[in-house]
Amino acid sequence: MIRLNVFIQVGAEKRQEVVALSKELVAASLKDNGCVAYDLFESATRPDVLMICETWRDAESLSAHEQATHFTTLVPKIQELAAMKLEKFNF
Template sequence: MIRLNAFFKVKAGVTTAQVKELADELVALSRKDEGNKGYDLFESTTQPGVFLFCESWEDKACLTRHARSEHFTRIVPELEKLTDGGLSIEQFER
């Protein structure tokens, strides 16, 4: 099992609604990907403008297919435009 935690901070002037519009679509579509065991978005309650994607994948092959999917390659670059410095990703294996 692979766990990804992807943190990002939104740019000044970007609203939560802008982030959630893209992120909610990514979450909904990614949950349908083969091998997905969980995919959620959380907003920090202690650091304004900080968000976290928590993803769990059956194995590396499933994660690779996800990263090549139409929805991922379309949505993530748009989401990154709203961030201050892009996504910071931590990967864990069990």
Template sequence: MIKIVARSVIKSGKKEEFLSLAEELITESRKEKGCISYDLYEDINSPNCLAFIEEWKDEEAIKIHNASPHFTTIVPKLEELREKNSEVNLYKIID
């Protein structure tokens, strides 16, 4: 399992637009075979800071996701609503 935390700051006034675009990305991503979980979170201390926290079966599942129609069409639109690029970290659990 690989956990992804993709954190970004949303441009002021663009949060609602971001959320509605994100909703479609979340719905479609959760349908993917390799997707374990896919959620959007808000930073309690800075409401314009959002993070997708995702869990994927393996690196292959992430490759498939990154090439999917919903990812390739929606993510570029989300980028336009961000202050700067997302801070994306991929993690594996330490047992």
């Protein structure tokens, strides 16, 4: 399995838009083949930090997700509005 923690840092003025785009990404990604879990979290201590936590069955599932229309459309929009940092774990 593969776990991705995607940290998103966004200013207050663009936060609502990033949250809306992220929720759209989560809803679509949960339907992807091989998606075990996909959720959006908000920091309790830093209002400028969000995190998407993803778990994938295997590398093939993750690769297909990264080529899906919802990913290739929504992720660039989020990247235009916020800084993103990725942590990847295999287990």
